[in-house]
Amino acid sequence: MKVEDTYAVIFDMDGVIVDSEPVYRIWNRELFQRLNITVPEEIRAQLIGGSTKRKWQLIKEHCRLSQTVEDLIQYQYEFFRAKPFNFKDVLFSGVLPLIVELKSNGISVALASSSDKERINRVLTDCGLQYVFDAIVSGEDFADSKPHPEIFLHTAKLLGKSPQQCIVIEDSTNGLLAATRAAMKKVAVRHHSIKMDLSLADLIIDSLEEVNPTILAKML
Structure with a gap:
C-alpha cells in the first residue's frame, strides 16, 4: 500500500x-463552589468532549449567571492556569x-x-x-x-x-x-x-x- x-x-x-477528566472534575467542582453554583450531573455529562465555550453557555443558561460567557471562560482560564499539575x-x-x-x-x-x-x-x-x-x-x-x-x-x-x-x-x-x-x-x-x-x-x-x-x- x-x-x-x-x-x-x-x-x-x-x-x-x-x-484528565477526573482531574477536571475536581477542578470544576472547586470552580463551581467559587461561583456559588450547583451544576447537576446531567449537565456535567453534556460537557465532556465539548469546548469551553459550549460548557459555559450551557452552565450560564442553566444557572442563570449574570456574567458573560467570555468572562466565565477567562475566569476558568485563570483558575486552571494557577493549578500546579503535571x-x-x-x-x-x-x-x-x-x-x-x-x-x-x-x-x-x-x-x-x-x-x-x-x-x-x-x-x-x-x-x-x-x-x-x-x-x-x-x-x-x-x-x-x-x-x-x-x-x-x-x-x-x-x-x-x-x-x-x-x-x-x-x-x-x-x-x-x-x-x-x-x-x-x-x-x-x-x-x-x-x-x-x-x-x-x-x-x-x-x-x-x-x-x-x-x-x-x-x-x-
Missing part, C-alpha cells in the same frame, strides 16, 4: 491521550508507542481536541508530545463544538485525507457523535471510572495498547 493511500488517525486529547502524571502508557508505530508505517496522526490552545499546549508540553502530531487542532477555532463534525472535517483536510480515510479515537459521546456526522470510523476508549455512551463506536477498547496499525486498517 502506498503511503498516500493509507489512512490517518485523529486522536482526541482528554480521556484518550491523558486521563499532565505527564496522567499520560496513558499506550499513547506514544501507538503513535510511533503508526508513523513508522507511514500513517498520519493528528490531535483534534475541543480544549483551548493553551490547555492543549500545556498537556503536550508536559507529556513531551509537542512534535509527534502532523496536525494539532483546537475546538476554540470553530463556532460549533463537538458534537458538530467541523473540527474533524477540518483536521482531515489538513492531513490531505477524505473522511472515509480517517479513524477517530475518542472517549466521549459528543466526540463519537461528531465523528459519526463526519462519516469517519470510530474507536472508543472506555474510561475506568466515568461511564459514557460509546454505542456509536465501531470498536470499543479499554486501552490504546489493544490496537495497532493492522487492526485499525481492517476497520476501513
Whole structure:
C-alpha cells in the first residue's frame, strides 16, 4: 500500500491521550463552589468532549449567571492556569508507542481536541508530545463544538485525507457523535471510572495498547 493511500488517525486529547477528566472534575467542582453554583450531573455529562465555550453557555443558561460567557471562560482560564499539575502524571502508557508505530508505517496522526490552545499546549508540553502530531487542532477555532463534525472535517483536510480515510479515537459521546456526522470510523476508549455512551463506536477498547496499525486498517 502506498503511503498516500493509507489512512490517518485523529486522536482526541482528554480521556484518550491523558486521563484528565477526573482531574477536571475536581477542578470544576472547586470552580463551581467559587461561583456559588450547583451544576447537576446531567449537565456535567453534556460537557465532556465539548469546548469551553459550549460548557459555559450551557452552565450560564442553566444557572442563570449574570456574567458573560467570555468572562466565565477567562475566569476558568485563570483558575486552571494557577493549578500546579503535571499532565505527564496522567499520560496513558499506550499513547506514544501507538503513535510511533503508526508513523513508522507511514500513517498520519493528528490531535483534534475541543480544549483551548493553551490547555492543549500545556498537556503536550508536559507529556513531551509537542512534535509527534502532523496536525494539532483546537475546538476554540470553530463556532460549533463537538458534537458538530467541523473540527474533524477540518483536521482531515489538513492531513490531505477524505473522511472515509480517517479513524477517530475518542472517549466521549459528543466526540463519537461528531465523528459519526463526519462519516469517519470510530474507536472508543472506555474510561475506568466515568461511564459514557460509546454505542456509536465501531470498536470499543479499554486501552490504546489493544490496537495497532493492522487492526485499525481492517476497520476501513
